Amino acid sequence: MVKFNVTRKETSPIDGQKPGTSGLRKKVKVFKQPNYLQNFVQSTFNALTPEKVKGATLVVSGDGRYYSKDAIQIIIKMAAANGVRRVWVGQHGLLSTPAVSAVIRERVGADGSKATGAFILTASHNPGGPHEDFGIKYNMENGGPAPEGITDKIFENTKTIKEYLVAEDLPDVDISTIGVTSFGGAEGQFDVDVFDSASDYVKLMKSIFDFESIKKLLSSPKFTFCYDALHGVAGAYAKRIFVEELGAPESSLLNCVPKEDFGGGHPDPNLTYAKELVARMGLGKTPSQDEPPEFGAAADGDADRNMVLGKRFFVTPSDSVAIIAANAVESIPYFSSGLKGVARFDIVLLRSMPTSAALDVVAKHLNLKFFEVPTGWKFFGNLMDAGLCSVCGEESFGTGSDHIREKDGIWAVLAWLSILAYKNKENLNGDQLVTVEDIVRKHWETYGRHYYTRYDYENVDAGAAKELMAHLVKLQSSIPDVNKLVKEIHSDVSNVASADEFEYKDPVDGSISKHQGIRYLFEDGSRLVS
Template structure:
């Protein structure tokens, strides 16, 4: 089980891993943190997964038993609604029970601070110790909490509509929540803005088993099979699918699935142009280090300050909060997470659906992408997943990559030592003449991710470079394993 990793506590729902004791002990630890810091009010949300509501109410009872003032949403809501609620209702902390886009046997526990940002390491390092201490302490649970009024959810949708600020009349959209929380939010938002929404009926119902998809991850083509069938059946160009906690969105346009990077580039361009038209000149855009560099020339040309952070959207939200002297234009990560405005401080797929729909009304997404490639260069990216026999083997390969003398590797940058103002984190960057490869180990699973990134003047050249670098990193890893 992952204890306060990139996405909070997460594990398989089974005894001794992610179970009732895990939730109770985590809540006791967070309550102790609140007492230490003079905090009182906590807001709890949950998604459509099996046991999420039960875990949320158990968590509420533990917080109440520790003397906290506890508020709980009365139905499953998107994770960004928790962030929104913490900010809007003046909460001291927030908790959401979700395992995001993981398989159905998983669940998880995310913690948020009063600014609506998922807790960053300086907080989770303390929480980890407090949760460990709470493991053998008595837990006093009292079933006492206040249900958040339904009006707050309606206000969220209205507020998001104002941020999107679009007339979607004439637009047809096929939408799927993949059995998740987006079902009661995305269609309502898009219709409020004037779009005609065709729902993937089989996937509208809340169902933690996700019975109609091979995976509830909208980054994966297998999650979008029914969406594509509906698009073909109804002759609709735009399809949107959100993950179970509605913080990521997959986009299909004319049977082409746009990558998270491509959607981020298109939205960046649209929002930068809109910002410049407003006459302001203190804008900032934030991305993770493993996200496309294609926005770099766009920011340079427009005078927008570009910031980079480690993997994890919490670092984007945290940086935005630390730079209130600047106007937050947009934040995104390659794994289909997007945010603008001041409503929430975590990635918001409800908002992102509205933004993508707005873009689709204003221009042809594929044509605009090609225009930007011709102007900025063909930036292409590919994620490669490595699996090993054990966590130790993973970490051993990662350590040896730091010292690699492999041919064509010009430089190895170790972000754990701090680099270019980015918060230190476990990421390597291997520089080549034809591009760069970022490498991240899991640390808790026998897995490692390699993000291959290239830029070239033509699409053919970029594809060739991408294939070459993919082969190079596979060969480097295989040579390490063979030693």
Template sequence: MPDVLIQTVQPFEGQKPGTSGLRKKTAVFRSPGYLESYVQSVFDAIGGVAGKTMVLGGDGRFFAAEAAQTILRMAAANGAARAIVGQGALLSTPAASHLIRLRGADFGIVLSASHNPGGPEGDFGVKLNLGNGGPAPEGVTEAIHALSRTIDRYRTLATDDIDLSATGATTLGAMTVEIVDPVADYADLMAGLFDFAAIRALFARGFRMRFDAMNAVTGPYAREILERRLGAAPGTVVNAVPLSDFGGLHPDPNPTWAADLVALMNAPGAPDFAAASDGDGDRHMILGPGVYVSPSDSFAVLAANAHLAPGYARGLAGVARSMPTSSAVDRVAAALGIECHETPTGWKFFGTLLDAGRATLCGEESFGAGSDHVREKDGLWAVLLWLDILAARGEGVAAVMEDHWRRFGRTWYSRHDYEALPQAVADRVIDGLRRQLAELPGRTVCGLTVTGADDFAYVDPVDGTATAGQGLRVRLSDEARFVLRLSGTGTEGATLRLYLERHGDDWHGEVQDRLAEVAAAAEEIAGIRRLTGRAGPHVVT
């Protein structure tokens, strides 16, 4: 039996988890003792891991294999009974959530920085999921941060790495390590939710699709489900092999970073349907020939048509969206007569609603949607639901979108990201707008009148947990608004996110043109470009 080592360590500044765990530059995580200090804080914050079962995996980015071995040694040294690990230390975030729930695990650790770039110069992340399969709530992440500020030792084993390349069981000290196929259980779950026969028939009729896995973790999942189980043509899935640096790609499925896919869909002879996913498989982008579907619109369409898929034929108990996400789904919920919840940004805020049966579908503007099948957003799930809808309706993406806008009107929507700002500059913008909130109502700016302004606060309707300071909202006349908040997913400087929204019955036109007055009002009030010195946003979605 290998010796348990108790190693001394100094606390590290800044080990405060954000909306999806702790994310830092890879070099920071590789600093001696940094990962170990944080993981021991995680173990201690959940009451220790003695006798518990852990799920472990990630998106295969640089340092993930090494980090997995470190975490396994630490789990064994801290008395964990079993670790269920994806083969090659791979598991998409939704697959990890499913595996936690399927196997009754006590917790899971996902090694990913989601849509952030990978490689030695890129980003790394560690996220904790609890026994319901969902991200740790704020009370737990606050406990982790508090412990990380005082930690002085961690426990590990004096042992070599174990082989994670083949499925099967082995031991590490007294802990059983079970290495599992990372794809099979998830693919079986999808087969139980969607009409695979109808989708197979769609492909058999010549339906053409392109799925860009962006050299990230979704590649093996998409190949198994789309090409092998559903009969899509070989080569439908591109960039399908997970690479430690994502092949130099930025694994964020949006029009900026998936520009080649957008160009393909705007060219003559485009496929009937296209989609992309991100680093850890929890996001999605949807395209049709000449059509880009915004994330907020995608979520609204999924909610309006979910009943066409067998897994949701019973109807929806309710829907939930993050506050910055457009109100498009609100109109769907009203038409269906179901609850619509508005939460802070971060999938962890959907967990209680899902567990209590108050929401069936959840969505956020940053290309995330999911349902009560897991407790994470799920990119491939959203793509499969789109395919089920297209098969059932016998229409293309453009026709589905036009019908949706005809029924519910169109909520014109866009997000403008100002990335890698000095923290002091980003804070100056936020603080400047916050000081104006009380005096803004009644003011007319760029032809629009401010009808309300606040700093969003949320009280969970299930457990009563209160969360404040979740984004600055300015509501405008003509069914318009803008929202300004700091992102919690960056690793370099600060990212300001400006969300622009306007609703109308005429769905024709170009998004940025239709939002020009709202954008001008936001700049006049908040002064983002003036205060940051930026000519414009770094990314527009």
């Protein structure tokens, strides 16, 4: 057994290491600065209670973007030096963000160990490569992102850090081969367990959905399917689930080989960046010569976001989560027992504040509890842990449930396939299947249609953006002046009824999150959110 020593390395604070809603994201060249990653990792260890570090089990993996493999080796050596007992790494360093959450919650080591947290190496839907983005975030023992109380401590630690601990003489671990590598240190044995990236997650999905019914749908000659991983980590799961488990032809998979630079593309599952899928589904600028598939979906870099498409038809993220919620009980076994009789009133629907009100209407129609939370999955997690939430979603292509504590892109795709399988269970050999478009239009007939548009402004001047946001807040002091301005833009627009900066009080722990977005609420129920 290789022995290692602990070295205390002097360092000093580095500006700008405040975690956002999904951790710390910067350009690769920033992370490669001396001590940049080390400062953040040590500040995280210092923010945790001793029992979450000493003798603990940590997961370290990510979406496989550029610099991930180097970062994994650095974190392993720092974990060993800080007294961590074992580190679990997905093979090749690959684990989707939802799979990390599932591993924390579900996986049990050969010695009975359970993970107490995870470093996830991802910048989500941001581009990857030597000149692009890298990111790191810490997830807690519930599988969800660290709450603001922890991220605030991490940030404060980055401003005062003087040293970090590292086992410099620990050799790099081969993360391409499944197995356990053991080392010896002053505090005892330290293990690195490289495991199959997909097995735990696939097992969880099979416990939630009726794979046999989905398999029958995919085997129907009238149903065609296409899935685009955009060269992100979802590719590590797509073949296992859609091809090997559900029987879809391998030709239905697009860009499912994970790449460090996502193939030079932008791994954001929307109509702009998922160009190949959009064209195949008949929604491109140039009409496809081939008949589009009946169903298509895409994932982002770390596989927690999703886009759902029908033949020549786009499903907005806000509609998607509402439709899943409206059909969950009859279509998805995971929800069937929990929604029998009065038990259904224990189910709660949630959406982030910027998401359209489509989910609100479903909750009201089905007499379900409902919460509106700020952007960031950590706000959903608290409610889930308290047994107050089952289905949730956000406008930025994020959808999920309480099976884990992260949004889950593949889960959302399987949920849609479950709904389609249920709607077509008596009609797989009929003349015409119930389509994605049919389901969406039927939903609009029942619940009404919510028009929604999101505009993303990238690489704008930070100072000018702050000035704009400050101006929008200032305007809220005089609603009559705002309405005058609105009428000058378009006379038919409804008047503004109220305006505020969204503030959220967590019903579980009473914590208050301020400045969570600027809202203008119109008399006709429409909203403008910044």
